[in-house]
Amino acid sequence: MKEHHADAFWAEMSACEHFVQIYEADDVFMDTLTGFISGGFSPGHSAVVIGTPAHRDELDRRLMAMGFDIAGARERDQFISLDAKETLSKFMVNGWPDDARFKAVIADILDRATQGGRKVRAFGEMVAVMWAEGQCAATVRLEHLWHQICQDEPFALFCAYPKAGFTEDPVESIARVCAVHSRVLAI
DSSP: OOOOTTHHHHHTOOTTOEEEEEESOHHHHHHHHHHHHHGGGSTTEEEEEEEOHHHHHHHHHHHHHTTOOHHHHHHTTSEEEEEHHHHHTTTEETTEEOHHHHHHHHHHHHHHHTGGGOEEEEEEOHHHHHHHTTOHHHHHHHHHHHHHHHHHSOEEEEEEEEGGGOOSSHHHHHHHHHHTSSEEEOO
16 A cells, blocks of 8 residues: 555644645545545554545545555444435534534444544544535534534544635635634645
8 A cells, every 4th residue: 555645744643633624626635535534544543434425435436546445444344434414414403513413423433433442533524515505603513513522532533625615704714614623734
């Protein structure tokens, strides 16, 4: 398997890191996501992806091209890949994330991913889906819920938003999103 130049960056992240990338080009984002998630295939680690079908398919293609056995990793719950909209439907109530439902859904996913004491890398695109649908306040609330879980559980969480989605007062909107993350990747 090829090593990525981003491996050094990912090695420096702490177990409770919550970071965001706001991207212009899908290829740049997919490079970042692939580098992040590929670390979940190393012994003692796992990866969770809650994304759009297009990004999940492209990620699968890239991981297989790198020589990863994604089918085997899925069987062991070392690689859990879920649809963002379907996952959102499990805890959204009247356009707002229900705290208890969210915690239950994510706790179940993390329980599967942490089997055998594995360290988890999680990517969530639900926030970008919500933001694109104009649910800005609910998106920020969901980011806060994620951040709370990151405080209690030792896992790294990567969020990403397409820059094109920031249409109303982009500077203020981007600042609001960045403020709820521990690290911001260069845009």
